[in-house]
Amino acid sequence: MCLGVPGKVMSVDGLVAVVDFWGVQKQVSLHIVDEPVVPGDYILNHVGYAIRKIPQEEIAETLAMYDELLDGKPEDLMRQDVESEVGASRERPS
Amino acid sequence: MKPGEQLKFRDPVRAKALTTRLEELVKEIGRDPISVMHVCGSHEQAIARFGLRTAFPLKLDVVMGPGCPVCITDVPEVDEAVALALQGVRVCTYGDMVRVPGTVKSLADVRGDGANIEVVYGIDQAVELARKSTEEIVFFATGFETTAVATAAALLNDPPKNFSVLSAHKYIPPVMEIVTEMPGSRIEGFLAAGHAAIITGSGVFEAFVNTHKVPVVVAGFEPLDILAALVKLVELVRDQKPEVVNMFPRCVTHEGNKVAQEQLWKVFTPTGGRWRGIAHVPNGNLRLREEWAAFDTRKRFNIDVSRLWDYAPPKLLGQCICGEIMSGSKSPKHCALFGKECLPENPVGACMVSSEGTCRIWHQYGGHLDLRGIS
Ligand code: SF4
Numbered sequence: 001m002c003l004g005v006p007g008k009v010m011s012v013d014g015l016v017a018v019v020d021f022w023g024v025q026k027q028v029s030l031h032i033v034d035e036p037v038v039p040g041d042y043i044l045n046h047v048g049y050a051i052r053k054i055p056q057e058e059i060a061e062t063l064a065m066y067d068e069l070l071d072g073k074p075e076d077l078m079r080q081d082v083e084s085e086v087g088a089s090r091e092r093p094s
Numbered sequence: 095m096k097p098g099e100q101l102k103f104r105d106p107v108r109a110k111a112l113t114t115r116l117e118e119l120v121k122e123i124g125r126d127p128i129s130v131m132h133v134c135g136s137h138e139q140a141i142a143r144f145g146l147r148t149a150f151p152l153k154l155d156v157v158m159g160p161g162c163p164v165c166i167t168d169v170p171e172v173d174e175a176v177a178l179a180l181q182g183v184r185v186c187t188y189g190d191m192v193r194v195p196g197t198v199k200s201l202a203d204v205r206g207d208g209a210n211i212e213v214v215y216g217i218d219q220a221v222e223l224a225r226k227s228t229e230e231i232v233f234f235a236t237g238f239e240t241t242a243v244a245t246a247a248a249l250l251n252d253p254p255k256n257f258s259v260l261s262a263h264k265y266i267p268p269v270m271e272i273v274t275e276m277p278g279s280r281i282e283g284f285l286a287a288g289h290a291a292i293i294t295g296s297g298v299f300e301a302f303v304n305t306h307k308v309p310v311v312v313a314g315f316e317p318l319d320i321l322a323a324l325v326k327l328v329e330l331v332r333d334q335k336p337e338v339v340n341m342f343p344r345c346v347t348h349e350g351n352k353v354a355q356e357q358l359w360k361v362f363t364p365t366g367g368r369w370r371g372i373a374h375v376p377n378g379n380l381r382l383r384e385e386w387a388a389f390d391t392r393k394r395f396n397i398d399v400s401r402l403w404d405y406a407p408p409k410l411l412g413q414c415i416c417g418e419i420m421s422g423s424k425s426p427k428h429c430a431l432f433g434k435e436c437l438p439e440n441p442v443g444a445c446m447v448s449s450e451g452t453c454r455i456w457h458q459y460g461g462h463l464d465l466r467g468i469s
Contacts, residue, residue: 003289003315004289004292029218029244029247031247031357032246032247032354032357033354034351034353034354044289044345046240046241046244047216047217047241048215048216048217048218048219049216049247051240051243051289051292051351051354052292052345052351054345058344058345065315065316072143075458077139077143077449077454077455077458077459078139078140078143080449081136081139081449081450084189084215087215
């Protein structure tokens with residue numbers, strides 16, 4: 001419950017962003033992130049809220065770590081935590 | 095899996111250099127053991143998952159402290175949620191909270207008695223539920239500052255009147271003081287959790303370091319991040335330099351996320367309270383400020399926990415040593431129930447329920463992870 005999860009911002013509407021997490025698109029709140037966020041940025045999501053915009057030069061490094069975690073077995077606790085963080089963002093209204 | 099196989103680093107050369115350096119530092123200090131503590135379930139998961147303890151020097155003890163938000167949620171706080179649910183109020187909470195034992199019952203236990211418990215991934219889902227109904231919706235809010243900021247933001251964003259928050263949020267910096275001051279504490283340094291520090295900033299630890307003369311290093315979650323942070327921490331221990339060092343600058347700044355902090359303190363105020371099995375922690379609990387009384391479950395409802403005393407407490411809970419594990423004086427291998435009566439599918443204590451609990455993590459990744467020397 002402490003690990004944020006990175007995702008790519010697809011669109012922004014006021015303080016709500018649509019964010020792509022490994023192909024799953026979800027709504028994430030931008031209420032507490034402290035920098036302007038635009039499509040193409042990467043953010044760290046925690047329980048449905050972006051807590052930080054990831055600086056450009058650190059995106060690759062950050063994503064690599066999560067790729068490795070998601071490579072774990074389905075019962076792996078870190079993989080499960082990452083997956084539930086992705087789930088924490090709201091479904092996109094269709 | 096053999097311990098050696100767990101050591102999969104993206105950069106084995108750097109990993110080797112770091113473990114060699116760690117070994118040298120520990121030798122230079124020459125004491126046994128040197129004990130440092132981390133306060134984050136995700137750190138323990140990473141240490142266990144990547145078999146890092148096999149790479150630590152034998153004389154370096156890296157223990158997990160009270161870093162599992164689910165586990166430190168106190169028994170009376172769970173009791174409040176359970177009592178409310180039994181009173182017929184719909185209670186929403188994070189998945190791991192459902193099986194955490196109260197004095198006599200967990201939320202999962204009373205589901206069978208007709209209580210309406212809803213698992214949500216985030217507070218916004220609970221707010222959504224409240225918007226769609228006229229029924230009272232209580233969000234049982236747990237977690238450290240990283241999660242509390244989401245609760246604060248949700249309350250500041252005009253929630254419906256039938257929504258309220260039962261706050262069991264906790265604030266990490268004060269508990270570090272308590273654990274350090276405990277009689278017999280051997281903790282010589284702390285690794286602070288990177289993602290909580292995104293919110294508070296690394297500067298939040300300076301007051302603690304100045305008064306307690308114990309170094310704090312902010313660390314990320316990559317195996318290499320953890321190793322590099324440990325090297326820095328043990329260096330500070332060797333040089334007797336009580337400082338705060340941020341070894342996770344790709345996420346954490348000195349002042350943290352000001353926008354989030356502002357919202358956090360607009361909604362919450364720190365008060366003293368117990369952390370499960372550990373101690374009373376002055377300023378360790380985050381409670382809603384007076385201005386938020388309308389959304390404070392404790393003000394909105396008369397929570398009658400006395401009805402719980404009709405139930406008998408679970409038999410084995412008295413033998414659970416979660417509290418001693420979370421304060422760093424014991425490890426799961428000291429618990430007679432570990433892996434026997436207490437299992438992830440049938441947990442006795444909170445540390446076996448949560449994916450961030452020490453017992454659950456040790457169980458998941460192969461019991462005792464003290465495999466040093468084998469490789
Ligand atoms: S193994 Fe179970 S009973 Fe023992 S300390 Fe851990 S949670 Fe408590």
